[in-house]
Amino acid sequence: MSQTRIDIKSIAKSVPKDRPVVIAGPTASGKSALAMAIAEASGGVIVNADALQVFDNWRVLTARPSIADEAQVPHRLYGYVPRNYPFSAGHWLRDVAPILKGPLRPIIVGGTGLNLTALTEGLADIPLTPPEIRVEGAQRMAEGGLSALLADLDAETLDRIDQQNPARVARAWEVQRTTGRGLASWQDSTPPPLLPLADTCPFVFHTDRDWLRDRIAHRFDLMLEQGALDEARANLDDWNPKDPSAKAIGAVELIAHLKGEMTLEDARNHAIVASQQYAKRQRTWFRKRMGNWQVIPLP
Known part of the structure; x- marks a missing residue:
């Protein structure tokens, strides 16, 4: 662990102060620590690009920066979206544009x-x-599983998406069904990016699987110590599993515990497994889509 901290400080000092930075990595890999180190070394504003840390009802459970961190360095796009508000990558791009x-x-x-x-x-x-x-796609998946949707997708789209991720498969199918064009075709006709990769210092964490699994388990235990269960209790009265914010890993499990549907130990174990599975999907995405980013190997 000490070697990781040394590497992060060294990387932070090497980043030009006038160049935008983009940091990607799986959950619990230490992305926020690097962002803080860069901001402290050469200034800047830390901008959230996590789809769940935008929601206002989960701070502990989504590992948002602490109040102390936010007081020390400017932070944007954290905890500002209502729990039930549909929020997509397009919404996020709209909100990040003025910050750039x-x-x-x-x-x-x-x-x-x-x-x-x-x-x-x-x-x-x-x-x-x-x-x-969307309803039609959900019914198809319920009746035939992912394969029922994958069968309708073109080869190029199949090659690009994570075929084990229900949300990504459903999205690709919905695009095909709605527009008559494959998702890959739409992606190939995209407009210019808001922040071209060549104009940034892009970093991506590549982590050892077992090391990350242990980190995830330790972090969830720390979340429990820091009040994740109290946070879930505060969400209980207005809980709706269909809310976008309900996708926060651990939310379903802790709510189930509070409802008496599972023990806290079972809730903990299920949440940790779900987080580890999510990290696996993240690692697959990063290795497939971010081959030209600067890799930070961990540990």
């Missing part, structure tokens, strides 16, 4: 690969999916 033009050098950090690639590669202007098509 602001007076402070942006240090953009997050584990949501779609946000980061949309920022640095561009985002296709795909028409919205009609509700009835």
Whole structure:
């Protein structure tokens, strides 16, 4: 662990103070620590690119920066979206655009690969999916699993998406069904990016699997110590599993415990497994889509 801290400080000192920074990595890998080190070494504003840290009802459970960190260094786009507000990569790009033009050098950090690639590669202007098509896709998946949706996708789209990720598969199917064009085709006709990768210092954490699994387990235990259960209790009265913010890992499990549906130990174990599975999907995305980023190997 000490070697990791030394490396982060060294990297932070090497970053030019006038160059935007983009930091990607799986959950619990230490992205925020690097962002803080860069901001302290050469200034800037830390900008959230995580799809769940935008919501206002989960601070502990989504590992948002602490109040002390936010007081020490400027932070933006954390905890500002209502819990039930639909929030996409397109919404995030809209909100990050004025920050890129602001007076402070942006240090953009997050584990949501779609946000980061949309920022640095561009985002296709795909028409919205009609509700009835979303319902149709959900029914197909319920009856036939992922394979029922994958069977309708073109080869190029299949090659680009994470075929084990239900949300990504459903999205690709909805685009195909709504527009008659594959997601890959839409991606190939994207507008110029808001922040071209060549104009940034892009870092991506590549982590050892077992090392990260241990970190995830330790961090969830720390979240429990820091009040994650109290945070879940504060969400209990207005809990709706369909809210976008309900996707926060550990939320479903802790709410189930508070409802008497599982023990705290079972909730802990299920949440840790879910987080480890999510990290696996993140690592796959980063290795597949961020081959030209500067790799930070951990540990």
